Amino acid sequence: MEISIKHSAHIYELIEKWNEINNIRYYKDIKKEHRKWNKNGTTTYDMQCVILGKTGYGKSTLLNKIIGKDVFETSAIDSTTLKMQCADWLIDSNNNYYFSIADFPGIGQNSKIDEKYLEWYKQMLEKSDCILYLLRADTREYSIDINTINNLEMDKSKLILGLNFCDKIEPITRSITSGLTEKQLVNLEGKINAISKSFKIAKSNILPFSADTMWQIDKLIKKIVGTITCNN
Ligand SMILES: Nc1nc2c(ncn2[C@@H]2O[C@H](COP(=O)(O)OP(=O)(O)OP(=O)(O)O)[C@@H](O)[C@H]2O)c(=O)[nH]1
């Protein structure tokens, strides 16, 4: 399995934007077999978060917002991400410890391509400490997602269901603030309850956000860090 590194920086770059990332820097138990990678002949240990989910659900957009730069290509029209790619942040240069977020191609295009991508997902699950599986808050069709999570036997202790597109929850209004209205929040609560039941996953593992307006991305980062450091 090969992943192209599209962005590489020191962990301080992330901490400056997201204070919570500090907890990853202080995490001591990094040197584990499943975290081993080979980067140009050097063995590294990567604490890995992977973003998975259907095409067009905002995986690349989210990663760009976390970095604060448009590194990963996004599109409102076509399936955009066609290979495995990631952003890496150096934690410790003496031991070659890294924090990494990987952006994968989205499923749901056609069954032949899905087969290939699902195989990639499967391989990556074993190497990951946090699986961020994106859903859209403005749809009620989750059967492909439920099947994918069940068929790949995703470890629910590592799984976060990221509920993106919360800015599109009904009733949509025009506003000068980026938060959700009272009515949207009520509908969101109902949505989370329904998803919790149908996916058989605790409500605490469902994190609503909007990559577009950046609503609750700070909470999502906190959840990712908590999952990786087993400190939820
Ligand atoms: N309104 C709204 N639009 C969003 C949000 N997140 C992403 N988008 C838009 O959705 C479109 C698709 O986003 P991408 O980031 O390319 O989706 P992707 O999951 O990476 O897609 P693939 O690479 O094909 O798997 C883009 O036009 C984004 O601007 C969101 O929270 N709200």
Ligand SMILES: [Mg+2]
């Ligand atoms: Mg993409």
